[in-house]
Amino acid sequence: MATLSVENLTYVYGEKSPFQKTAIEDVTFSAKSGEIIGVIGHTGSGKSTLVQHFNGLLKANSGKVLLDGADIWENPKEIRKIRFKIGMVFQYPEYQLFEETVYKDIAFGPTNMGLSAEDINKRVLDTAQMLGITAEMLEKSPFDLSGGEKRRVAIAGVMAMQPEIIVFDEPTAGLDPAGRDIVLEKIKEYRDRTGALVFIVSHSMEDMARVADKLLVMNSGHLSMFDTVKKVFSNPQKLKKIGLNVPQVTKVFSALKEKGIPVDENVFTVNDAVSYLLSFLKGGKNND
Amino acid sequence: MIKDITFGQYFPAKSIIHRLDPRIKLVLSLMFIIFIFVAQNAVSLAFIGTLTLLFVLISRVPVSLFLKNIKAILFVIILTSVLNALYVTTGNVLLEFWIIKITADGVKRALFMSARIIILIISSSLLTYTTTPTELTDAIERLLKPLRFIGLGEAVHVMAMMITIALRFIPTLIEETDKIMSAQKARGADLESGTLFERIKALIPILVPLLISSVRRAYDLAEAMECRCYNGGSGRQRMKQLKLAGRDYLSLAVLVVCMSAIIAFNIIF
Known part of the structure; x- marks a missing residue:
């Protein structure tokens, strides 16, 4: 069981420069294992900035991120350990593939965790199987795969670390409908298997209605709503006002x-x- | 973070210096820099220093930005001062100790050199703070246009186009590097510790994706340019025509007057 709490988080880009901009302001919420939370909001509303605080890729100007009640920045030298617990799949994650073979690329995260060779092998094979990556694909170069396959390999690279909390930034962007279905289904499957807490940043209300339990609505840096999908979508006027829809x-x-x-x-x-x-x-x- | 690297330090503001024709600005800056070295005595150097300060105020670029640039080369300034102070051994001896002999002339020389370097830095930053990199390459291309008479017209255009594209993609590449670094850090990549060899190895997960995306971008850009019928420099027209305005002639005139004043000060004092 893991709980992620965010308390009064504020982040300012380019502080004290002519391009200063408050990206998120005073955001507070709490979420626990087993939930899939959709993070929605207009472009530039601070969704991506918010989720990058969860595993310490960004450090807030004020406010805290608590994992099971402990500040993730309590010991800045241990931030890497936090990143093993809180996984993050970026937008277009296929652009971060770099190894010679798909197998090696998926093994990159687990290897960084310092696991034994046996453990690494098991995790890579398990994750590959779950995401429908065949043994034949594992031996190929990741650059020889199709777009949808690359995306699944990149997601596998993070899932193989078996994080308790996993964040997906626009996981279905640029995929065809079949690819979208597979990715969303696999995210749900990961949650069901591991009981992880999942965040999905998305622009697609349809996708969110399908997979999310709760929605976190961001509007120009502020937390506008945080409630069940049903409650959020039963307020179309408020959603329209901030450039979203049902x-x-x-x-x-x-x-x-x-x-x-x-x-x-x-x-x-x-x-x-x-x-x-x-x-x-x-x-x-x-x-x- | 990597985003802190500033390149092409353009500072947007509304001032007559920002609006000057980039060609004029480039020529004026070059002449100004030459005259920093023409100034031979304290009076002419003080004059050119005052002018620089005046231009800074007119440009409306915060003084703190210039100070930051001076701070960056503080070491060079100190080093030249010390060397000058040590090497000039004429004049009244102020301090003598072991083999070190500091004289009044030496100190004077050191101050003079430091002032020169500081003015040089301020005046060249003034150009980059008030001119966008694109304007600058435009200006270079136009100023080098006469080279076409010796058959280098196309070469000048290609060079200018390459510089423009390179400048255009620096922020994009920085952003991309930042993203890839974040992604690999999220997968537990350790970029901050380890031996030199380990650190170099740790760069592979960053450099490979960066190289691949740069090649992809280059292909995309080449295709997009071909789709818009780009085929080199001949016969191309510009959207932004550079045209000299009254203020450009005025600033040229002001500079000529100032330059003559410096020569006069050099002779009189």
């Missing part, structure tokens, strides 16, 4: 309701919509 299918249902058709507005994914509408066909009444 999923497409939810819009369809609210439009239906406005036209006087008595349907439930709290439908966030296409799958939910299908089963909701099918229930009308079967029983003639809705299941609420």
Whole structure:
């Protein structure tokens, strides 16, 4: 079990220069193992800056990040150990691949952790299997793979470290629909297997409706909402005001309701919509 | 962090110096630097120092930025002062100790040299603070245009284009390096400790992705340029036409007057 708490976090870019900009201001929240938290917000709202504080890649000007109640900066020399507990998959992570073979690249993180050769081998093979990376692919150069495959290899490189908390920054950006599905499914699978706390920074309300349990909404550096997906999406006015929206299918249902058709507005994914509408066909009444 | 490296230190502000034609600014700066060395006595050097200070104030660039540049070469200033003070052994002896002999002339010489270096740094930073790197390359390209008469027209254009592209991509590459470093640090890469050999080895996870993305970027850029029918310098026109305005002629005139004053001071005093 791991708990991540953020207390009054404030970060200013380029302090005391003509380009000074407050990226996040006074952000406070707390999350615990087993949750998938979607971090959403307009471009430049401070999402990426916020998550880079979790494993100490950025150091806040004021405020704290607590892992299980202890400040991650308590002992600055031990920050690497924190990074083994809190993994981070950056935007377009395939651009960080560098080894000769996929196997070696996935092993980079576990090797840095100082694990035994046996442990490293087991972790690499387990993670590869979970992410559908075949034995044949493991021996290839990562630069010979397709875009979606590269992305999975890069994600495997972080998952092989088996962090208790894992952050994904736009994990599905630039992937085709099939690639998106696989990545989201694998993230969920990782959570189910390890009980980790997962953060996903995303622009896609549809993706978030599918995988997230809670949503953390950022607006120009401030924490605007932190609640269950249902509660956040039931407030479309507030979301629109900060340049966000509810999923497409939810819009369809609210439009239906406005036209006087008595349907439930709290439908966030296409799958939910299908089963909701099918229930009308079967029983003639809705299941609420 | 790596982001702290400033390159092309342009400082945006609204001043007549910012608005001057970059060609004029470049020529004026070069002439100004030559005249720092033409100034032979205290009066003319004081005059040129006062002028520099005046230009700094007009430019509206914070004085602290200039001080930062002087601080960066403080060691050179101190070293030249010490060497000058030691080597000049004429005049009244102020201090004599073992083989070291400090004289009034030596101290004078040291102060004079330090003042020269400081003025040199301030005036050249004034150019880079008030001119964007693109403007500067533009100016260089235009000033070297006469080289076309000896068949180097295309070469000048290619050089200018290369400098422009290089300058354009420095911030991008810094950002990219920063990102890759963060990503590898998140995977537990240790960049800060270990023996020299270990540290060099630790750079591989940074350099390989950086090299690959640079090559990819170069291809993308080349394709984008070809798509827009770029085929070298001949017959190209500019979006930003450099045109001399009244203020440019005025500043030229001011400089000529100042330069004559320096020569006069050199002779009189």
